[in-house]
Amino acid sequence: KQEVTQIPAALSVPEGENLVLNCSFTDSAIYNLQWFRQDPGKGLTSLLLIQSSQREQTSGRLNASLDKSSGRSTLYIAASQPGDSATYLCAVRKDSSYKLIFGSGTRLLVRP
Amino acid sequence: GAVVSQHPSWVICKSGTSVKIECRSLDFQATTMFWYRQFPKQSLMLMATSNEGSKATYEQGVEKDKFLINHASLTLSTLTVTSAHPEDSSFYICSAIGTAKSQAFFGQGTRLTVV
Numbered sequence: 437k438q439e440v441t442q443i444p445a446a447l448s449v450p451e452g453e454n455l456v457l458n459c460s461f462t463d464s465a466i467y468n469l470q471w472f473r474q475d476p477g478k479g480l481t482s483l484l485l486i487q488s489s490q491r492e493q494t495s496g497r498l499n500a501s502l503d504k505s506s507g508r509s510t511l512y513i514a515a516s517q518p519g520d521s522a523t524y525l526c527a528v529r530k531d532s533s534y535k536l537i538f539g540s541g542t543r544l545l546v547r548p
Numbered sequence: 549g550a551v552v553s554q555h556p557s558w559v560i561c562k563s564g565t566s567v568k569i570e571c572r573s574l575d576f577q578a579t580t581m582f583w584y585r586q587f588p589k590q591s592l593m594l595m596a597t598s599n600e601g602s603k604a605t606y607e608q609g610v611e612k613d614k615f616l617i618n619h620a621s622l623t624l625s626t627l628t629v630t631s632a633h634p635e636d637s638s639f640y641i642c643s644a645i646g647t648a649k650s651q652a653f654f655g656q657g658t659r660l661t662v663v
Binding site: 485 | 554580582584589590591592593594597639641643645651652653654655656657659
């Protein structure tokens with residue numbers, strides 16, 4: 437059974453700092469991995485999607501990497517801003533069914 | 549494009565009553581929709597998968613008679629929480645897959661509070 441873990445559960449950093457969020461999964465047979473942002477009481481915003489054949493994806497200040505063999509993904513946020521404060525979720529899609537298995541998230545606070 | 553809208557955004561209901569949550573794909577046809585539940589400070593857990601015109605497939609441990617799912621059209625799926633109890637209070641969120649099948653797009657969620 438696939439399990440997705442995110443570390444740390446919470447993170448507080450000063451504005452401008454570069455930071456890394458971690459996601460690990462137990463079964464390396466994945467279809468793709470996706471990083472989402474969730475603001476309090478809101479839905480999900482997709483940030484980056486990495487196919488199983490890819491090693492990384494970049495969008496603006498965000499870079500996500502994927503190492504299937506070790507069951508790990510990282511989300512790198514450069515030059516963090518207070519507006520980046522949110523919960524970041526990673527989710528693994530295991531097959532063609534489009535079902536996603538989510539981690540418990542990392543709550544990020546970027547202090548001005 | 550690829551907008552998924554849920555209604556209502558929040559609802560408070562009395563214990564024992566039923567509540568219906570709608571999930572609409574506004575600018576694409578959704579062949580498959582998913583319903584997730586998220587308890588406070590926990591992750592999203594898949595409840596069920598619904599395909600247009602057929603019965604929903606429920607995940608293990610989810611009561612199909614309590615959480616009624618209808619996917620009668622390519623743009624609308626509904627989740628009805630029947631005989632709601634305080635322990636059903638949660639954040640319910642749907643996602644939808646279009647015919648292009650690139651990825652699932654999520655609604656904004658519905659906060660249900662049962663008192």
